[in-house]
Amino acid sequence: xxxxxxxxxxxxxxxxxxxxxxxxxxxxxxxxxxxxxxxxxxxxxxxxxxxxxxxxxxxxxxxxxxxxxxxxxxxxxxxxxxxxxxxxxxxxxxxxxxxxxxxxxxxxxxxxxxxxxxxxxxxxxxxxxxxxxxxxxxxxxxxxxxxxxxxxxxxxxxxxxxxxxxxxxxxxxxxxxxxxxxxxxxxxxxxxxxxxxxxxxxxxxxxxxxxxxxxxxxxxxxxxxxxxxxxxxxxxxxxxxxxxxxxxxxxxxxxxxxxxxxxxxxxxxxxxxxxxxxxxxxxxxxxxxxxxxxxxxxxxxxxxxxxxxxxxxxxxxxxxxxxxxxxxxxxxxxxxxxxxxxxxxxxxxxxxxxxxxxxxxxxxxxxxxxxxxxxxxxxxxxxxxxxxxxxxxxxxxxxxxxxxxxxxxxxxxxxx
Amino acid sequence: xxxxxxxxxxxxxxxxxxxxxxxxxxxxxxxxxxxxxxxxxxxxxxxxxxxxxxxxxxxxxxxxxxxxxxxxxxxxxxxxxxxxxxxxxxxxxxxxxxxxxxxxxxxxxxxxxxxxxxxxxxxxxxxxxxxxxxxxxxxxxxxxxxxxxxxxxxxxxxxxxxxxxxxxxxxxxxxxxxxxxxxxxxxxxxxxxxxxxxxxxxxxxxxxxxxxxxxxxxxxxxxxxxxxxxxxxxxxxxxxxxxxxxxxxxxxxxxxxxxxxxxxxxxxxxxxxxxxxxxxxxxxxxxxxxxxxxxxxxxxxxxxxxxxxxxxxxxxxxxxxxxxxxxx
Numbered sequence: 001x002x003x004x005x006x007x008x009x010x011x012x013x014x015x016x017x018x019x020x021x022x023x024x025x026x027x028x029x030x031x032x033x034x035x036x037x038x039x040x041x042x043x044x045x046x047x048x049x050x051x052x053x054x055x056x057x058x059x060x061x062x063x064x065x066x067x068x069x070x071x072x073x074x075x076x077x078x079x080x081x082x083x084x085x086x087x088x089x090x091x092x093x094x095x096x097x098x099x100x101x102x103x104x105x106x107x108x109x110x111x112x113x114x115x116x117x118x119x120x121x122x123x124x125x126x127x128x129x130x131x132x133x134x135x136x137x138x139x140x141x142x143x144x145x146x147x148x149x150x151x152x153x154x155x156x157x158x159x160x161x162x163x164x165x166x167x168x169x170x171x172x173x174x175x176x177x178x179x180x181x182x183x184x185x186x187x188x189x190x191x192x193x194x195x196x197x198x199x200x201x202x203x204x205x206x207x208x209x210x211x212x213x214x215x216x217x218x219x220x221x222x223x224x225x226x227x228x229x230x231x232x233x234x235x236x237x238x239x240x241x242x243x244x245x246x247x248x249x250x251x252x253x254x255x256x257x258x259x260x261x262x263x264x265x266x267x268x269x270x271x272x273x274x275x276x277x278x279x280x281x282x283x284x285x286x287x288x289x290x291x292x293x294x295x296x297x298x299x300x301x302x303x304x305x306x307x308x309x310x311x312x313x314x315x316x317x318x319x320x321x322x323x324x325x326x327x328x329x330x331x332x333x334x335x336x337x338x339x340x341x342x343x344x345x346x347x348x349x350x351x352x353x354x355x356x357x358x359x360x361x362x363x364x365x366x367x368x369x370x371x372x373x374x375x376x377x378x379x380x381x382x383x384x385x386x387x388x389x390x391x392x393x394x395x396x397x398x399x400x401x402x403x404x405x406x407x408x409x410x411x412x413x414x415x416x
Numbered sequence: 417x418x419x420x421x422x423x424x425x426x427x428x429x430x431x432x433x434x435x436x437x438x439x440x441x442x443x444x445x446x447x448x449x450x451x452x453x454x455x456x457x458x459x460x461x462x463x464x465x466x467x468x469x470x471x472x473x474x475x476x477x478x479x480x481x482x483x484x485x486x487x488x489x490x491x492x493x494x495x496x497x498x499x500x501x502x503x504x505x506x507x508x509x510x511x512x513x514x515x516x517x518x519x520x521x522x523x524x525x526x527x528x529x530x531x532x533x534x535x536x537x538x539x540x541x542x543x544x545x546x547x548x549x550x551x552x553x554x555x556x557x558x559x560x561x562x563x564x565x566x567x568x569x570x571x572x573x574x575x576x577x578x579x580x581x582x583x584x585x586x587x588x589x590x591x592x593x594x595x596x597x598x599x600x601x602x603x604x605x606x607x608x609x610x611x612x613x614x615x616x617x618x619x620x621x622x623x624x625x626x627x628x629x630x631x632x633x634x635x636x637x638x639x640x641x642x643x644x645x646x647x648x649x650x651x652x653x654x655x656x657x658x659x660x661x662x663x664x665x666x667x668x669x670x671x672x673x674x675x676x677x678x679x680x681x682x683x684x685x686x687x688x689x690x691x692x693x694x695x696x697x698x699x700x701x702x703x704x705x706x707x708x709x710x711x712x713x714x715x716x717x718x719x720x721x722x723x724x725x726x727x728x729x730x731x732x733x734x735x736x737x738x739x740x741x742x743x744x
Contacts, residue, residue, distance in 0.1 A: 054539040056638065192714050216683060216707035219714035225634045225641075228426040229679035230713045236419035249541040253634050260550060261422070262559045281636060283546030 042086040045341040047072060047331060048110040049091065049324070050120035050130070051145075052098035056223070056249035059277065059318060061122055064144055065093050066313050067321030068119040071328035073312070080332070083339050089332070096126045098222070100194075107133040115139060116341045117331035119324050124148030124166075125194040131159045139343050140350055142330060144323035147271060147294045148198040152367040158347065160364055162323045162330070162357075164294040164373035166195075166270075170202020172375040172391035173243070173268055173292040178210045179396075180290065181266040183240035187215040189230065189254075191222045191246035199270045200245035207243075215239060220250060227254040231261050239265050247272040252281020259285035266290060275319055279383035289380040296359055297376045297387045298322055300403065305358035326357030418557025423680045424673060425555070429564045429633065431672020432571035436626040437649035438656070438664035439578065440619030446659035447595045447615050449515065453522040454502050456646015457529035458495050458620050462627025463637040464537050465491040467544055474545040483547060484632060491624040498529065499620030503613055526643070533639040544635045567629050574622060575665050582661060587614060595659075644717065648675075651724040657737025666735060671720055679716035686710035 049068040051061035072091040080087045092115055096103040103126030110118055111133060118134060118141040121127040127146035134141045135156040142160040143151065149165045164172075177183065186207050190200035204214050215237055218230045231254070234242065242258070242265045244251050251273030258267065259282075267289050269278075274291035282289075299306070301322035309317055309325075331346075333355050338346035354363045363371045376399070377389040387399040437459055444452045466487035473483045506521040551562035582588040590611045593601040602608050630645065631637045648671065656667025687709050688694040689702035698708045727734060 056541045058539050216687065216709055217712065218683065219712040221714050221717075223640075223644075224714070224716070225636055226430065226716070228430075229423060229676045229716060232419060232422045232426060232676075233680045233683070233713070235422065249636070252543065253636055256546075256635055260552065260559070260561050262552065277543070280543040281541070283635070284550075 041084065042088055043082060043341065044088050044090055045082070045335065046090045046092050046113060046115040047328060048094060048113070048115040048118040048120070049328075050094045050096050050103070050106055050110070050118065050126070051122035052126075053093075053095035055097050055099075057098055057122075057247050057272075060145075060247075060272075060275065060320070061095070061098075063318040063321045064120070064122050064324045066309070067144065067317065067324035067326075068328040069093070070309060070312055070321075071325045071332065074308075075329075075332045080336060082335055082341055087335075087341070094120075096121055096123075096130075098123050098126060100125050100129050103127070103130045104133060106130070111137040111139060116335070116343060116346075117141070119144060119327045119331070121146060122320075123193070123195055124151060124198065127151050128154075128194055131156055134158050138347075140331065140334075140347050142327035144325075144327045145271075145294075145320040146195075148194050150194070150198070152369050156368075157351070158343075160327075160330075160350065160368040160370075162295075162327050162359065162362055162370050162373075163320065164375050165369060166199045166202050166294075168373060168391075169270060169292055169294045169375050170199055171206040171394070172396070173270065173290070173377065174203045174206035175210070176292075176377045176389060176391070176396065177241055177243070177266070177268050177290060178207065178212060181241045183212055183266070185213045185215065185237070185239045186241045186243060187218065187234045187237065187239040187265070189218045189220065189242065189244045189246075191224070191244075191250055192219050193222050193246070195272060196222070196245035196247075196270075198245070200243065203243045203245070203270075220246070220254075222247060222250060224250050225253050227257050228261070231258050231263060234265075235261055235263050241266040241268065243268045243270075244273065245270050248275045248277045248281060252278055252286070255282040255289065256285045268292075271319070274378055274385065276385060277318075278380060278385075286380045287382065291378050291380070291385070293319060293376045293378065294373070295320070295323055295376065296374050296390070297378070297385075300376075300387070302358035322358045326355075326359050326362060329357060330355055330362065419680075421556055421558040423676045425558050425560055425564065427673035427676030428669060429567050429672070430676060431652075431669035432567050433626055433629050433633070433645075433668075434649045434652045434671050435665045435668025436571055436574055436622050436629070437645060438653040438668045439574070439661065440623050441650050441653040442656070442658055442661060442664040443591075443615050443619050445653070446661070447591060448507075448511075448598075448612055449659075450507060450518050451522065451650065452507075452616075452619075453519070453646065453650075454499075454506075454525040454529055455619065455623060456642035456644075456649065457526050457533070458499050458623040458642070459627045459630070459645055459649075460637070460639060460642030461498055461529065461533060462491040462495045462624030463631040463641065464533055464542075464627075464639070465494045465624075466628040466631055467537075467542050467637050470547070471545055474547050480547040480549065484628065488625060488628045491628055492621045495620040495624035495627070496617045499616045499623070500613060502529075503616040508609065508612075526646075530639055530642065537637075537639060539639065542637045544631050544637065546635060548632060563633055567633060570625065570629070571665075574625070575662075578618075578622075578661060581618070587611070591615060648717075648720040651720045654724055654734055655727050657734025660734065660736050663734055663736035670735075671723060674723055675716060675719045678719040679713040682711050682715060683709050683713055 051064040053061045072089045094106040096106045107130035124146040140158045147166045149167045188204045190196040269291040271293045274293050279286045298317040334346045334350035335341045337349040375391040378385045379388045389396045390402040440455045469487040469490045502525045506525045510518045553560045590606045594611045652667040652671040653664045656663030695702045
């Protein structure tokens with residue numbers, strides 16, 4: 001009891017101190033303004049970020065947020081002037097819980113807060129419904145990780161993305177799988193989300209195009225942990241390979257259970273389950289997994305970015321942080337070019353931008369998709385994701401050749 | 417056939433977990449006619465505590481079995497304490513209140529526990545360290561893992577132990593007396609509050625064991641895992657006849673099997689291309705080996721509740737249910 005009393009006194013005392021500390025500062029500020037000496041004109045520019053900060057893929061959401069946050073912090077340190085005024089960028093991070101319903105609520109919240117631009121959302125399932133809200137408000141939004149084609153197929157002028165689409169990623173992973181595993185029969189599973197189902201559809205289409213037989217689709221949900229029933233059914237059909245469109249939180253248990261059941265098929269996942277969490281979630285069963293990411297691997301991003309990220313957050317980027325970093329920088333760059341933070345004024349600049357980011361040269365096509373976006377194929381070896389190939393424009397290059405061959409992504413894109 | 421057997425094995429394992437959780441619901445209901453909705457969260461806390469302990473010890477070089485046992489041994493008292501506290505704070509003050517009041521505090525307690533766990537263990541999916549070496553046994557073509565055998569064995573042991581407790585001990589006699597008529601039992605010298613608290617504590621111990629089972633079986637734990645598991649176990653308890661100890665066991669196992677078989681076969685059964693006239697109606701989607709599946713295995717979670725509804729409609733007292741007359 002004594003201790004509680006002590007704490008309360010300390011708390012009260014500190015509150016009092018804070019209270020006292022604040023007031024003089026405030027009056028000073030107002031005094032300064034009143035003195036009439038022209039204060040350096042400044043303008044506050046709000047930039048929103050949306051990703052899931054709670055739920056099964058909160059780690060990915062935080063990764064995305066860190067990338068965008070770093071871009072904002074750097075822009076503030078660089079003391080950018082827009083329209084003759086000191087630009088002060090304010091970062092507004094929001095949590096959409098990877099839930100489409102929450103996604104639209106949060107989008108409306110950002111619109112109401114009058115943000116100048118938005119980085120996000122992380123998931124396709126939340127990005128697509130939210131894009132309509134941003135479009136009506138005329139606020140530019142750049143996703144650093146949503147890969148469902150539909151996102152940029154809605155004809156919204158404000159919607160951009162800096163990663164590849166699933167109709168590029170799906171064929172890339174499907175063709176690689178067909179090349180490496182030479183399967184005759186493939187099972188395709190998805191988690192019944194816009195992302196998972198969309199990607200699984202693309203993979204199935206490509207596999208069928210390559211004359212590979214595909215089993216009827218099996219489904220789980222984005223919260224499924226018990227895959228045994230589905231996997232047992234598959235075991236009876238004996239596929240040579242399995243593709244799963246879903247996230248790592250569900251893919252990990254699936255892989256582990258498949259090996260427990262003695263399924264020997266090659267497993268391949270899309271970008272949502274192509275993370276370093278996989279070996280933790282699936283243990284030794286993760287080895288041999290093929291998976292793809294809709295961009296260059298984080299370790300191939302700009303060195304300066306990687307060092308700064310590690311310094312700022314004490315961890316390495318998981319997957320899409322370099323892309324959200326670029327997305328935030330694109331917004332800022334377009335504002336600089338237009339000399340305005342007014343969405344209507346800087347949007348045309350954003351649409352025709354040509355910018356060298358941490359993930360290479362970035363320019364958008366008419367739909368808002370990134371031109372010449374890369375897809376990376378990884379293989380899990382001894383608990384580590386190792387990039388094995390880069391697919392660009394439907395052409396696959398071994399990773400070592402891509403990095404060593406001097407074909408730096410920046411130069412390549414510039415040639416186009 | 418081996419696939420069918422495999423689905424049975426999966427279902428029985430899942431069912432054993434449901435059964436152990438369902439025992440907690442049914443014991444409490446049997447004695448004070450309260451549906452303790454916080455019970456699922458107690459399972460979750462059991463898994464979380466075990467996760468923390470196993471994680472700490474995993475690197476220590478102890479044999480895996482010892483690590484899991486220590487984890488369980490730590491989870492049991494924590495769960496008992498949590499459950500006792502909930503009973504003391506949320507249910508006991510409402511002992512004489514209308515039936516609806518403690519039901520609402522139960523839901524409240526469940527929300528509070530879930531969010532406390534979120535604060536303590538974060539919102540992420542926690543991966544259990546994979547310390548138990550994967551041992552598989554072949555049984556008529558079906559693969560059975562060591563963990564599955566352990567779950568089934570523990571489940572059977574718990575059942576026997578509990579039957580012994582209820583029918584052979586002094587505490588068990590007090591419990592049965594309290595279930596029959598609390599007032600009269602009190603007049604006969606039974607300390608009702610102590611008996612009720614003991615029921616909660618025993619249920620919580622079982623919940624802790626179930627939490628460790630789920631955690632080691634699937635290898636993942638998250639603060640939200642308790643709610644759906646709790647609901648399904650509740651469905652299992654109702655299926656077997658709520659208030660009836662063997663009923664919970666039967667209900668749990670049955671529900672697990674229904675779920676596994678349902679999820680395993682619903683896709684084939686609802687594939688319209690298998691049925692001539694329907695296939696023609698669907699048209700070209702059935703061309704060259706195509707499929708048109710109405711319901712996929714993502715309906716897995718629905719089976720438990722379909723079964724619950726069917727039971728409530730056709731046999732409200734459950735499979736082994738009794739004494740519904742004086743309770744309704």
